[in-house]
Amino acid sequence: MGVRHAVVAGGGIGGLVAAVALSRRGWRVTVCERAPVLSGIGAGIVLAPNALRALDSIGLGPEVWAGDPLLGSIGLRTPDGTWLSRTGSSAMSSRYGPPARAVHRGFLIDALAAALPPGVVRLGVSVTGVDDAGGTAVVRTSAGDLRADVVVAADGMRSVLRGQLFPRHPGLRHAGEAGWRAVLPGVGVPARSAAETWGRGERFGIVPLVDGRIYVYATAAAGPGTQPADHHAELTRRFGAWHDPIPALLDRLGRRDPDPVDVLHHDFYELASPLPRFHSGRVALLGDAAHAMTPNMGQGGCQAIEDAVVVAHLLAGDADVPAALAAYTKARRRRTTRISSRSRRIGELARLSHPLAVSARNLAVRATPRAVTSRALDTVLGWQPPPGPAPTVRA
Ligand SMILES: Cc1cc2nc3c(=O)[nH]c(=O)nc-3n(C[C@H](O)[C@H](O)[C@H](O)COP(=O)(O)OP(=O)(O)OC[C@H]3O[C@@H](n4cnc5c(N)ncnc54)[C@H](O)[C@@H]3O)c2cc1C
Numbered sequence: 001m002g003v004r005h006a007v008v009a010g011g012g013i014g015g016l017v018a019a020v021a022l023s024r025r026g027w028r029v030t031v032c033e034r035a036p037v038l039s040g041i042g043a044g045i046v047l048a049p050n051a052l053r054a055l056d057s058i059g060l061g062p063e064v065w066a067g068d069p070l071l072g073s074i075g076l077r078t079p080d081g082t083w084l085s086r087t088g089s090s091a092m093s094s095r096y097g098p099p100a101r102a103v104h105r106g107f108l109i110d111a112l113a114a115a116l117p118p119g120v121v122r123l124g125v126s127v128t129g130v131d132d133a134g135g136t137a138v139v140r141t142s143a144g145d146l147r148a149d150v151v152v153a154a155d156g157m158r159s160v161l162r163g164q165l166f167p168r169h170p171g172l173r174h175a176g177e178a179g180w181r182a183v184l185p186g187v188g189v190p191a192r193s194a195a196e197t198w199g200r201g202e203r204f205g206i207v208p209l210v211d212g213r214i215y216v217y218a219t220a221a222a223g224p225g226t227q228p229a230d231h232h233a234e235l236t237r238r239f240g241a242w243h244d245p246i247p248a249l250l251d252r253l254g255r256r257d258p259d260p261v262d263v264l265h266h267d268f269y270e271l272a273s274p275l276p277r278f279h280s281g282r283v284a285l286l287g288d289a290a291h292a293m294t295p296n297m298g299q300g301g302c303q304a305i306e307d308a309v310v311v312a313h314l315l316a317g318d319a320d321v322p323a324a325l326a327a328y329t330k331a332r333r334r335r336t337t338r339i340s341s342r343s344r345r346i347g348e349l350a351r352l353s354h355p356l357a358v359s360a361r362n363l364a365v366r367a368t369p370r371a372v373t374s375r376a377l378d379t380v381l382g383w384q385p386p387p388g389p390a391p392t393v394r395a
Pocket of ligand 1: 009010011012013014015032033034035044045046047125126127128154155156157159160179181266286287288289295298299300301302303304
């Protein structure tokens with residue numbers, strides 16, 4: 001059998017990991033990315049132990065494990081600074097292996113792109129559809145048709161290919177929340193521990209990145225399309241009186257000197273219901289295209305990475321493509337559906353705003369023994385990847 005060709009729609013986290021994993025399994029790969037450049041938008045991302053293990057299994061450990069893991073404690077606080085729950089990162093790492101790392105998205109995208117053979121990524125090329133009737137699939141793109149033995153739809157939460165393959169699926173639904181994200185220079189702001197602070201229907205998160213900068217995010221209950229006129233003023237109004245170092249971080253966010261900080265603001269969406277399958281014939285859907293979830297567990301990208309590693313593993317050798325993709329659905333659908341549901345439930349708890357409900361929630365979080373929380377996380381963070389590719393086929 002000659003070298004088989006995989007076309008990946010989308011050069012985000014999931015698409016690039018799939019491209020690396022498939023090329024290291026001996027596939028010729030073309031990634032079509034509609035944007036003119038590969039870019040990790042200006043925000044951080046937490047790579048949990050399950051994602052780090054998945055990356056390591058395809059030989060990407062050293063690229064993304066550089067720098068210090070999250071230090072100190074990881075936990076949940078109230079706006080006056082009281083800790084509701086707190087876990088030392090060393091306890092987390094002894095339980096789950098590699099400790100979580102928080103990186104800038106741009107760093108991750110660059111590391112993934114650098115791991116690909118030259119010429120794999122075609123920028124400014126949009127995938128518009130797929131014709132999968134014959135022995136190979138034909139991928140329609142803005143730059144012409146491409147023949148493919150397998151197509152990986154990694155085209156994000158508004159996936160064109162999902163819409164084509166599952167026309168009756170209801171698509172996305174608004175999650176009742178919107179969020180802000182920004183990356184700040186760390187200098188002078190003491191924020192070594194990662195923490196999320198829950199108020200009444202609002203949250204503020206602080207995550208030190210491995211490069212010394214600080215990733216901050218905030219959420220608030222909101223309907224679709226709500227855009228504050230001035231993000232800094234809105235964030236200060238909501239969070240300016242919360243515990244240290246939040247006021248100092250907001251102050252840095254508002255300064256234009258030496259450089260203004262970009263603040264991203266997005267509504268949160270998730271798939272309205274799980275897809276019946278993550279494949280159709282020779283097309284596999286992965287990441288947000290397959291299971292867009294709310295960001296409450298910080299697992300959307302981690303699950304995209306797991307998907308990519310699993311689908312490449314199942315497509316290794318001379319695997320029959322449709323059979324391998326049916327096995328991929330079996331391996332991934334249940335797990336990602338559970339994690340999406342859990343993420344939705346966390347969002348519901350975090351959005352509580354009635355004072356009595358908030359007190360009851362906080363009491364319950366404080367009273368939950370650490371062993372119970374850890375057990376609940378075991379299935380998510382303790383995931384083991386399939387065996388990686390043999391070294392001989394590595395690029
Ligand atoms: C506020 C927030 C915080 C988050 N924090 C975390 C976190 O800490 N940890 C975590 O694991 N996850 C996190 N997530 C989730 C994570 O960002 C997503 O799950 C992840 O980016 C999904 O990756 P993907 O490759 O499937 O899709 P995307 O990253 O959306 O990539 C899709 C790519 O496809 C391209 N594309 C789209 N349509 C086409 C087309 N027709 N043709 C060609 N190219 C196309 C796009 O330009 C894009 O580059 C967070 C999400 C949000 C909103």
